[in-house]
Amino acid sequence: MRLPFLLTAGVVAALAGPWVAPASAQSTNSGTDKFAQLGQELPTPNTYRTASGAPGKDYWQQRADYNIKVSLNDDNQSISGAEDITYTNLSPDKLTYLWLQLDANIYAPNSMTASTQTAELKDKLSFQALEYIQRTGFDGSFKIEDVRVKGGKTLPYTVNYTMMRIDLPQALAPKQSITFSVKWHYNVNDHLKLGGRSGYELFPEDKNVLYEIAQFYPRMAVYDDVNGWQHKQFLGTGEFTLPFGDYRVAITAPADHVVGATGTLQNPDQVLTATQRKRLEEAKSAKKPVVIVTQAEATQAEKNHAKATKTWVYAAKNVRDFAWASSRKFIWDAMGTQVEGKPVLAMSYYPKEANPLWGQYSTEAVAHTIRTYSKYTIPYQYPVAISVHGSIGGMEYPMLCFNGYRPEKDGTYSAGTKYGLISVVIHEVGHNFFPMIINSDERQWTWMDEGLNTFMQYLTEQEWERNYPSRRGEPRQIVDYMRADRNVQNPIMTNSESVLQLGNNAYGKPATALNILRETVMGRQLFDFAFKTYAQRWAYKHPKPADFFRTMEDASGVDLDWFWRGWFYGTDHTDLAIEGVQWYKVDSKNPEVENARRREELNAAPQSLSQQRNLQDIQKTLIDDKPELKDFYNGFDALAVTDADKAAYQKYVATLSPQQQETLSKGLNFYQVNLKNLGGLVMPVIVQMTYADGSKEVVNIPAEIWRRNNAEVTKVFVTEKPVAAFTLDPFLQTADTDLSNNAFPRQLAPSRFELFQQQQQAAPNPMQQRNVSSQQPQRVGGGSTGGGK
Template sequence: MKIKSILFSLLIPVSFFAQDIKNNPTSNHGNKFEALGTILPTPNIYRTGSGAPGQGYWTNRAEYDISAYLDEDKRNLKGSETITYYNNSPDDLDYLWLQLDENQQSSVKNAGYDGSSSIPKITTTGNLAETALPESDNGYGVNLEKVTDASGNALPFTVNKTMMRIDLPKVLKKGDKLVFKINWNYNIANRLEKGGRGGYEFFPEDGNDLYTMTQWYPRLCVYSDFKGWQNNQFTGRGEFALEFGNFKVSMNVPADHIVTGTGQGKNYKDVLTNAQFDRWQKAQNSSTPVEIVTLAEAKNAEKNKSKDRKTWKFEANDVRDFAWTSSRKFIWDGMKVVIPENKNEVMAMSFYPKEAYNLYSKYSTKLVAHTIKTYSEFTIPYPYPVAQSIEAANGMEYPMICFNYGRTEKDGTYSEGIKNGMIGVIIHEVGHNFFPMIINSDERQWTWMDEGLNTFVEYLTEEKWDNNFPSKRGPAFTIVDYMKLPKDQLEPIMTNSENIVRFGPNAYSKPATGLNILRETIMGRELFDKAFKTYAKRWAFKHPEPADFFRTMNDASAENLDWFWRGWFYGIEAVDISIDKVTVAAPDFPVAPKAKTATYKMDKALTPTYDDISKIRNRNNKNIKFEVEQDKTVQDFYYKYDRGQEKVDSLKTYTIEDNYFATTDAADKDKFKDMYAYQIDFSNKGGLVMPIILQFTFQDGTRLSDKSSAQIWRLNENKVSKTYYFSKKLKSIQLDPMLETADIDITNNFWGEIPAPVSKFQVFKQKSNGPIRGASAGKINPMQAAGKK
């Protein structure tokens, strides 16, 4: 079918006001290095000033027993759940809040966070329709059938967009639990058409669906010491805040579907063929991936759709969420991984359609294994029994399961860009098992605590996968283009998820880059790694807030990093340090000056030069006896001099000998005759303070390096100077030679002779990847040209 395009004129104004935090705005100091102070919340019994959980820290808990029925013909999900909610807080609760995230797909039940819109330059006839006023119901969103207590008595509830409030028949006190039940259903959306994290993808060539079931059940909101109920509406961006608990889930699906989800499958023997179950048992002891469901079996299932049904059962303990996937298209492979730090044996597994076979069969499960081992090294040992990667033209994370992309051309070849993109997204999404699935931050409020920290460790993991891996987030120079944008297009990292304009750079790249700068340039790897692991250990299976991270990094390293948090996380200034001037001086050896004489007129102070009301009243009080008058042994020269009892010739001439300098002798002249002084004047043009890193190149070709800590800017945040003494002449000085500080203008980072380029590099514009995320595109790729797969 041809697509008709329609052209429109386009004008998009952009305006945004960024936050600016200054302690002493009229001064050249006293701003950037001041403590965060009251910017951070006051420590208390729940959260300490060190960044650790306090002695009174608590978390509530929600446990689920769920049954789901997937109707593939109607593309409908029907569910029933029993929830046990434990109130461990010190507060009495008379209502609960639950999340109905699927309501965001509804045209009438969504959060109502409208976005600005304008006439597009190009649209299609399929997207062009008359605006319906009022908005009609598109049929999506949660349909609540029944909400009752454990005995079947109806519980009153109120739905507000993507949130549901249940009013309790009696107060839920500290230490009590509540058991209640919910029945619901909803129509499953086409994820590629409507967007979102969950839904189905239809494959027209074979007529099958691939379901990613996420945010699919009513879930308890977090009730915490720092906010109370986290019931901010789900708009589709700010992700999730959830309680930990145990899950028992059964999924009734078409009999030829392969299902996997959070946790461990409990009835594989009942739902797999004998051959598949034998391969499953083999995979549990294999150090290389074993195909449990083969490519041939998946292709056969695509063609011969069963009308029967099967029920798959899964269990997961101490997780904050449960997601699952179902399709007859899946190939399934797996292998055992042992985590060195805790000897935990983990099943690393992948599920993927034939469209991804040549990429996922080779890489996916091995990337899962590499990721959980590397993250365990940098954070805490992976505690769960399963880690899975699902190819679904997607990128989203859940406990023990994540959805990724990476498909080949029809002939099985792929581009290097698709391969590297797949590697990056698998590492990133599997890494989310740690942030936020275990170190359980509030994503609805602070995206960076989830995405930013995870992107940082993703970078470390990519680097340990392949030393030549083209990481796009992490190295300092990769954030420069974002940092040099006009200020009205920037916002601090410490910005609510819903209010970020440039979401990727702000919430992912900038925090990851900042942590890498801390690790490589400011703190050093050993100190940083210890502090970062301390944070992960302290807040595993808890709800950390930004202050807990900032304080822990300070506390565990003995580094006061408030200047860094203030500038990099709370501000929008950029790094731009400039070499303004270099003053060169040669040694001189003058004759030492002769001694000087001076004439002084000595003041004869008979009484002190100051007086006050207390002194006067004390003198007039005859009952007060001054110690200095009672004890004559403390009456020294000045006691008598002040009272005129000692005389000094105030006109006498005194000769003062100048003993500080003497004429330089021949040996020292010869020693220092080739010494040169170089005073380098710097200015802070960008506003964000950073260490000053210099590389000196001498005329004989040798080099030396030096680094001054960021504290050099403490007493003057705008201009500083640094003087060096060398016994040979400098040829050039290079500031930030390894591009460690994200300096946005390197044209002012050089003094002296500028070296000519020694080689050339080619630059091309990459072609579009096509409509399916992670699918190869283009007329031909190197694998095709070489005739290899």
């Protein structure tokens, strides 16, 4: 940091009142206004969707109610079904045809997914990878057997890859309904071989299958005021856009299977034993998970492979979808929780291979998620919330989700496995809120469900355990992605199927953006109110990005267009730098003070090299030999203070106001800090000043400091104590991608590299290494019945 310059009295007087640098000094015409309002990027408000972000007075949405009967064939892993769909047209438009989604058709040999799949061949290729590339030997697409008006004539239909159009015999007028029937069958995919969001897992040891079933029935597409029919093809990434309705689903499965599903079980007397029904009732008021189907019961069922069947009937009201799981391997536990006085039953289904990890954590994580999300959004409305374990790593449906992570065969597990399980349960259960209730268009905008949900997952994880090791949410965790080459990035506002890095783009970056909004831009109070307002406004409706952006601004009173533009519509990154600091002190005009300071500076100033050598080489100067050459100036002290100097100072002080006199007397320090925006993303400037005495002060400057010049600005800081160092973003709040230019004077930040053997080791499992017992008793109410793995 440079030695201080002096400020003249005129500058001091100006600084005593309001002052900013003139526009010519602080602005530039870069051709890009990063603070321009979002105009053409957002749709024009109307009576359906208002400028405030709330639904308008004429807002409408369609409804689809389902009565479904399906049968699971455990011998050949197939499903057959029949459904009655009652579709109600609440739009102002006449509809001459309806569109349904046939998502399982991505497993057709000629699917668009298969034909547009890209791959690279390596020197080595596994049979599984080759099978996935070839897509041979398996057809998991829907086979439509019949479509007709219920109890009436056949309806013509056209299948276009994953979409099916049904032509109506006459136009469906506003406020009218039609009930039609569809009959179908299809083969369930082996999830370990083909992946997907639904499928089965075979356990070779006992030759049993665990089914996690979704997208198993032809489902109505959304017709809305923005897109008309949302019938973009399902290619595998963009998830599902669905209307709300009531469901009644009868699932016929082998008699020794346990079936869990969206909704509440309607016929427990027919499918559960008296003991299991008693446990289920006990679970509703239990404070810890109660085991309804024990591990011993599941293990016994694994040996039977019954040929008889049972039909499980489930019903759900006002949901957008339905999913279920079935296996004779299932252990089932549950516990009750309360959300604003309303009971919710948290439940888990899992095979013995998942214990003891699942028995200890899954249902507790379900209940914790429901309570925490309800606090920040809306109270959870549904009667149950379910976590199911199988090979599907994480996938969400109303009231039910599929989650991965299981321990080693000896029951031990690494910390990564433990926290991976808790996190995936929180994330997938959290999807009950986004998008199952706040029902965004996943086929178009993945970030509206995944990004918002990942942000809420972060908040929920931090309430589970102090300093929980969250993978996403903290700004520093998105830095590597933000500073990556722009060729591998998309704006967040990119269609789901076109995103290059889905995890970073649709999960991590929007979650981080919301965390920065909450902690740095808006503050928790304003953010939390606005975020809750969005959830309340759009619960059980179909929000779009503009509805979210507008509501966050409307409810908080904060102009955020610059933030949406930078974080959601662009690929700039944060890289703010301190390019230099100039230190100024006030010229007090007091000769005793200023002359003493000047004398100190002169005495402290180093001698030049020539001066140092002359002291040795020149023994005597001419003046030393001839003292008669000396005159008045050889003994004159220019810094000596005279009575005239003191009188002149007193006369000057008398011309100043009391406020100006106080400014002169304080000995203030003025620091001109030169700031540059190297990354292009305008962000708040957080400056930490470390004073010479070791104390610190943090100043938060809104992003609007960049409004006249997006690239470079100067900021003056006035302090009573001298500053030893300036640091930008000391708490890593802004996802700054280069910390080396954040400090002045510059500070070296150490980096590290890791040495490793060519053969990488598996993740550490200290529990296994130290022979820690993993056995956890199975719980029934508050007691234990033994068991474990």
